[in-house]
Amino acid sequence: MRRVTGWIVLIVLVAFLVWGVTLVHPFGDPDASAMDDYIIENSQEETGSNNVVAAVLFDYRGLDTLGEATILFTAVTGVLLLLRASKRKKETS
């Protein structure tokens, strides 16, 4: 029973995915994108960075990168928290 349900879910999902991606614009030919063109044209002037991706990461979409760094920080903190000893070796004040 579980297997059958699983297969049905899987087949429906894959069918929708393949159908969906064939509706996306042809590869290599996206619609004209005002936002990207603006960034490519103006990033050198506004941020002084030759690397447009770096300009997007740290200037135009800086909060995303801060969030990304935060997630890394979260994961590191989480890993160290979960691998900690659950008993104190010596009592701290």
Add this chain to the structure above:
Amino acid sequence: MLTKIVRTVANQLILFIVIFGLYVIVHGHITPGGGFQGGAVIVSGVVMLLAAFSSQELKKSLRERVLTIVESSGALIFIILAFIGIGTVFFYNILVGTPIFGRIPAIGPGPGDIWTGGVIPLMNFAVGLKVIAGLSAVVLALALFSGGEEVEE
């Protein structure tokens, strides 16, 4: 712990890996790369050391406590760089036009200039610091834990 040949080679190679990683971090705003990528390069060197030497041996030079402090400071530098723009707006690139990293490159294709980008190179550096310390701490903690040792508080 692997053979002496591997350990010797790893010992020599780590220097080049670190230099390459630092190069990727420092040139993040003019060539492909940046803090995350360069940090990941250096951490791959740490993983190599972990494979060549034992985690016990590596623990002597890489202390968890130190790594935590470095990671926190990297994150702090990043968020403070974002905060100094708050005179105008959070994340405002305040250094563009100033003597520190403030030059504007020639518009259009051209050779890169290291003194450009405003806060971007500094943020790259902060992120690189964070990634190096954070991911090293993770791989070290996982290696130590599989060896039966737990992280201290």
Add this chain to the structure above:
Amino acid sequence: MMEHIPLDFPFLAAALLVGISFYIIIFKKNLIKLIMGIAMLASGVNLFLVSLGYRAGGTAPIYTDVPEGTMVMSVPQALTLTSIVINVAVLALMLTMAIRIYRHTGSLDSEKSRKLKG
């Protein structure tokens, strides 16, 4: 150069990756396989995102010593970069929990190591 690649190949590859990973997530019982499935799901989504921004014949959006011409879209690349790092973080935490579960129950089989029911 692009003429040789059947029209939407990267998009279909992304859909296929997502499909395979859902197969793994639904049917596999081993926790490590489950984690690998999620890693593949992430790769599929990342491939989809980064191929959205490709413009035929475009160069990387970096002005240092680049020939004149169109540049590919830069925002999808930044999004993909962000998403890759996020998934590294998620995987690290998942693996840690899998190790902890293995320590507690001595098994990585999600049926055998199960404590919580209903």
Add this chain to the structure above:
Amino acid sequence: MAELITHSPILIIAIPLLAAFLTPLIGMASQKARNAFVVGSLVFVTFLVFALARDISFNGIHVYTLGAASPDLSIPTGFMVPVRIILEVDGMSAFFGIIWAIVSLAAAIYSLSHIASETGQTRFYTLLLLMVTGGFGMMFTGDLFNLFVFLEIASISGAALIAYRTKFADTQEGGFKYIVVSAIASLMVLFAIGLLYAQYNSLNIAYLAQVIQYTTLDKIALAMFLIAFAMKTGMVPLHLWFPDAYSVAPASITGMLVITSHACMYAAFRICFTLYGGVINAPVVGWIIIIFGLLTMFVGVTMAVYQKDVMRFMSYHAVSQLGYMWIGVGVGLAVLGNAELIATYGRDAMSGGIFHILNHAMYKPLLFFTGGALFHYTGTRDLTKMGGLAHKMKWTTILYIIGTLSISGIPPLNGFSSKILIYESVYQFHPILTITGIIVSILTLASFTKAFHSAFMGAELPEYKGGKEVPRSMIIGMVILAAGIVFVTLFPSLVVDWAIHPAADALIDQGAYINAVTGAIP
């Protein structure tokens, strides 16, 4: 002060984040200083949230463009499309922000003594602050990809906190389930964002809402968004992970997880009403939400009746209560676009659903906290092993009674005011919804009474004779939430006028949300 208000949308996100980065360093120096620092920063954030909400009720939507030359320059001069990340705080966001601020403050205070005997406290508080950041980010952002990033922050820190008590195997399993579900859900969200980006080349919610066409791809994206967020809130066919994860976490974290599921609900509302509001096939989507809401309500409560574990029992009730909110807002969605029906009962139904979110956000964490207090006192979560606890735990008993009366909708408590609002308005839409709601309410009361009887009443058991009431900070944490309940009970109309109706109107009024961003072209 005016400067502070202008920058407050980002400050509310950035201050807990800054505090989280500082906490490991302060924790190395002194534990007391760390605790004071954590609570202090949360108090400051709560103050900022209230100031911002007050300003919004007078001056309308706040827009904050990150990295631009001025905060309200949402679109670069002489350009038509937003380029940068924009934070957009309207009545709905502010409403959720207030809830999140209060509950996280109460949870932090409650944790001070709840986890006092455990190791790794510094990392615990760091993650708690990160979770606060993630929640606020989800509520305040006006950018889809940013929403995904903050969703991930909230779920990763939540998963690590669920697995906090590493010496038990079930905590690890609960945490693992939570992170797997979150990872799948957020990757689906990301895929849907990709589908939207493929067509409109933008990530800003307001701009997308303006240009969206409702093509087939948009429908697939909408389905993916809804499935992902429904999965994260524990809607019924996808609810199996929910009690597993919620019952094993430390009680303070369970209280916060309830609000993160509300934040996912907020995201789903934002997608349905604001992003797709102009083009959506409202009756169909509304009915789908209503049917699954009904299922959620009913299955949750029937599963809860059999539970012996006090936290599992409450988790299933949380599932069931979430159904009320889906129904209330779902009815509002089903009649969206029909101004007459919106005025007769749609707005009331939505207000009822949103009011119920507020009430649920007060009494459910309170009940989880009392469950945690029982665990703290007895060392077990098994209800059959408890008994006669009212003799020693006076405060906990009183607070538990308040929570129980509120969740079962006994007049005059706040749970009643929101439920009656839902019942009245939903009855005009379809009577069966109201009948099911009342039956679920009765079952809720019955099962909570039974749990009360087995835990608190009866003779004092010999093994719990020597214990003392739980420490003071846990009681303070619970009393903060109980005070919220009492406040809403005493002034329901005040709350409805100042918080609920603005939030409901913010959802209905899609144009204002769009105008706040795209109308600001100089």
